[in-house]
Amino acid sequence: MVIGIIRLDRNEIPYPPPERVIEASKKGLLDVNRYPDPEEADQLRRMLASYSNVEQRCLFLGSGSDSLIVQVLRLFSRRGRVVTVDPTLSFVTRETGDRETKLLKIRISEPYCSLLVRSFADELKDACLIFVDNPNNPTGTLLLDRGSVDELCEIIDGVVLIDEAYYEFSRFTVADMVEEHANLVVVRTMSKAFGLAGLRVGYMIAGEDIAKKFSSQALPYLISKPSIYAATEALRNTAYVMENVRSVLDERERVKEEASKMGVKVYPSQANFLLMRTHEPSLARRLRDYGIVIADLSGQMPPGFARASIGTREENNALLQSLKTLFESDEDLPHLTQ
Amino acid sequence: MGGCVGLKGTDGEAYRQAVELGAEPVTPKRAREFLSHITDQKNLTIVTAPRDMGESVLEAFALDFSVVGSLSSTVTSSGDTKKIVKEMLNEDICLLVFVGGDGTARDVHDAVALEKPVMGVPSGVKMFSSVFAVSARAAADMLYAFMKGNAEIGEAEVLDINEEAFRHGKLDIKLYGYLKVPRAKEFMQSSKEPAHAGGSCEENKKAIARYMVQNMTENTLYLLGPGTTTKAIAEELKVRKTLLGIDAIYNGVLVGEDINESGITSLLEKYSAVKILVSPIGGQGFIFGRGNQEFSPKVLRTVGRKNIIVVATRDKIGSLECLRVDTGDAELDRLLGGYIKVLVDYNEEVLLKII
Numbered sequence: 001m002v003i004g005i006i007r008l009d010r011n012e013i014p015y016p017p018p019e020r021v022i023e024a025s026k027k028g029l030l031d032v033n034r035y036p037d038p039e040e041a042d043q044l045r046r047m048l049a050s051y052s053n054v055e056q057r058c059l060f061l062g063s064g065s066d067s068l069i070v071q072v073l074r075l076f077s078r079r080g081r082v083v084t085v086d087p088t089l090s091f092v093t094r095e096t097g098d099r100e101t102k103l104l105k106i107r108i109s110e111p112y113c114s115l116l117v118r119s120f121a122d123e124l125k126d127a128c129l130i131f132v133d134n135p136n137n138p139t140g141t142l143l144l145d146r147g148s149v150d151e152l153c154e155i156i157d158g159v160v161l162i163d164e165a166y167y168e169f170s171r172f173t174v175a176d177m178v179e180e181h182a183n184l185v186v187v188r189t190m191s192k193a194f195g196l197a198g199l200r201v202g203y204m205i206a207g208e209d210i211a212k213k214f215s216s217q218a219l220p221y222l223i224s225k226p227s228i229y230a231a232t233e234a235l236r237n238t239a240y241v242m243e244n245v246r247s248v249l250d251e252r253e254r255v256k257e258e259a260s261k262m263g264v265k266v267y268p269s270q271a272n273f274l275l276m277r278t279h280e281p282s283l284a285r286r287l288r289d290y291g292i293v294i295a296d297l298s299g300q301m302p303p304g305f306a307r308a309s310i311g312t313r314e315e316n317n318a319l320l321q322s323l324k325t326l327f328e329s330d331e332d333l334p335h336l337t338q
Numbered sequence: 339m340g341g342c343v344g345l346k347g348t349d350g351e352a353y354r355q356a357v358e359l360g361a362e363p364v365t366p367k368r369a370r371e372f373l374s375h376i377t378d379q380k381n382l383t384i385v386t387a388p389r390d391m392g393e394s395v396l397e398a399f400a401l402d403f404s405v406v407g408s409l410s411s412t413v414t415s416s417g418d419t420k421k422i423v424k425e426m427l428n429e430d431i432c433l434l435v436f437v438g439g440d441g442t443a444r445d446v447h448d449a450v451a452l453e454k455p456v457m458g459v460p461s462g463v464k465m466f467s468s469v470f471a472v473s474a475r476a477a478a479d480m481l482y483a484f485m486k487g488n489a490e491i492g493e494a495e496v497l498d499i500n501e502e503a504f505r506h507g508k509l510d511i512k513l514y515g516y517l518k519v520p521r522a523k524e525f526m527q528s529s530k531e532p533a534h535a536g537g538s539c540e541e542n543k544k545a546i547a548r549y550m551v552q553n554m555t556e557n558t559l560y561l562l563g564p565g566t567t568t569k570a571i572a573e574e575l576k577v578r579k580t581l582l583g584i585d586a587i588y589n590g591v592l593v594g595e596d597i598n599e600s601g602i603t604s605l606l607e608k609y610s611a612v613k614i615l616v617s618p619i620g621g622q623g624f625i626f627g628r629g630n631q632e633f634s635p636k637v638l639r640t641v642g643r644k645n646i647i648v649v650a651t652r653d654k655i656g657s658l659e660c661l662r663v664d665t666g667d668a669e670l671d672r673l674l675g676g677y678i679k680v681l682v683d684y685n686e687e688v689l690l691k692i693i
Binding site: 086087093100101102103104105106107109110119120123279280281282285286298299300301302303 | 472476479483521522652653656657658659660677679685686687688689690691
């Protein structure tokens with residue numbers, strides 16, 4: 001019986017931002033007949049640079065990190081060869097999908113632990129751009145360590161684009177390495193840990209080469225006033241963010257443990273979601289009957305894979321209970337993947 | 339029904355042996371499991387076969403149905419399956435659901451070919467073909483997805499396994515044909531999901547074909563393996579293609595049709611630049627040794643690994659863990675191993691491991 005829908009398919013944080021952030025956003029609405037003040041946007045850049053421990057000159061704002069990834073892809077991938085991992089975000093495929101740009105995806109296989117850069121050196125060296133989401137979506141794995149990023153930046157003349165959307169959960173970053181590597185770009189977002197997905201605030205930390213080209217192409221007024229105000233306020237006190245992250249990490253490990261006990265294969269994650277595998281190829285579809293929406297990975301990964309975001313404790317309990325009911329009631333699923 | 343008595347299939351004489359050894363037919367049980375999940379018959383008209391081939395099972399359920407055809411004997415045969423399926427096609431059915439294993443899939447293929455979509459509910463001993471749902475429940479889910487328009491139609495392999503060899507522990511598989519099968523579309527997927535972009539399976543094949551043809555090297559012999567993706571490439575070149583066999587193309591002209599190993603060997607003596615173009619078997623990932631044994635170890639050694647081109651639709655490649663080879667020559671299998679590029683769309687490749 002479906003009473004309401006619990007969405008655990010979009011890797012959002014389940015907690016709303018604090019009241020002061022919402023109030024700041026409302027304040028931004030008061031004079032929306034005016035364009036955003038460049039000074040206020042600069043203040044946000046300063047605060048994000050300080051939060052990220054990088055120089056402000058290499059930090060750029062965007063309407064969500066997706067828009068920045070797309071801009072970098074469009075600027076640097078024309079008529080060349082783009083290399084990424086498989087699976088990864090679909091829009092990377094779409095955005096490089098013009099007739100002149102070649103796309104090569106390196107399949108990452110179980111145990112989804114790393115991308116061995118040296119093994120693919122021949123494929124990588126003539127790439128105009130390499131994109132890696134780190135941690136990777138949907139596996140939740142950190143595919144690159146600092147040494148691998150060093151190697152990547154040295155192997156190729158093109159751009160190394162790293163998506164750190166889940167940085168606050170993994171606590172792993174290579175943002176500081178843009179000082180050493182002019183061809184490195186790191187994109188991050190305030191949509192995940194900061195809980196501002198609906199306001200679309202992303203930022204990019206770029207090495208010298210990319211920063212130069214990007215500065216000349218940058219558009220004014222990329223972010224709305226309510227978004228600038230809310231993001232600035234959110235950065236004034238990040239303690240609530242870290243508290244929410246801790247809750248998510250605790251819940252992630254609890255869900256992993258409980259689901260594993262039921263026979264679901266749950267992969268280690270460095271993000272706010274879990275990759276799961278069962279012998280039920282329609283797990284996501286079956287959970288819909290219980291009002292739970294998780295990401296269906298059929299057709300993109302071998303049969304039986306699905307991805308669940310970590311919700312509130314109550315939402316996670318509903319997921320676990322639904323899994324339990326589903327498995328207990330189904331004769332077709334006597335043994336799940338171990 | 340031969341599984342529980344260790345017969346690895348019940349084609350031919352093995353059926354009589356299975357009965358003598360006390361094997362119980364599994365098919366009615368699986369059919370009942372499937373039907374138990376058909377709880378809503380709105381917009382669903384069921385047409386079934388007479389007696390034990392469907393009617394007797396359906397009678398136990400509160401479902402409306404009609405029966406087509408007739409059976410001459412109480413013991414049914416593969417001929418009955420083919421005959422009834424053909425009669426069902428005359429009833430203008432939208433989807434054919436059968437319960438059985440690889441043997442039944444082959445009978446259904448003989449009668450339907452690519453005329454109508456087909457879905458197999460697994461109940462046989464051998465189910466190497468890719469036309470089966472994972473379980474009876476999954477088949478019921480797929481039926482409803484199909485009815486709601488939430489399924490797209492793609493082709494899946496029907497395989498012919500040599501039962502006699504299988505009973506002796508040897509896997510001797512041939513590609514028998516293709517059936518159209520429904521596949522669930524992804525649902526509620528937002529643009530950020532790690533999904534594969536792109537249109538239908540057919541569009542995907544055409545894009546692969548366009549790219550291949552535009553990038554074919556002149557004065558090179560192309561040996562096209564079996565499959566619908568390689569067929570799409572031949573269609574783009576406007577030459578005939580044997581769906582289950584190997585054809586040879588040189589500078590856009592067909593120079594060998596449905597050729598065997600000796601035919602290939604003759605061509606290899608004539609042409610110095612040669613490329614092999616193959617597509618993996620869905621679900622299993624074999625690129626050599628299953629369904630294309632004409633590419634013998636000798637042929638593969640002559641052509642060389644660097645001249646092997648693998649093509650596959652996104653769906654097929656997405657659902658594979660890896661690619662496989664089983665040429666019967668362990669040393670060659672080892673040499674073929676490692677990463678290889680698979681063309682999955684126009685200008686798009688996936689680097690996948692052969693194990």
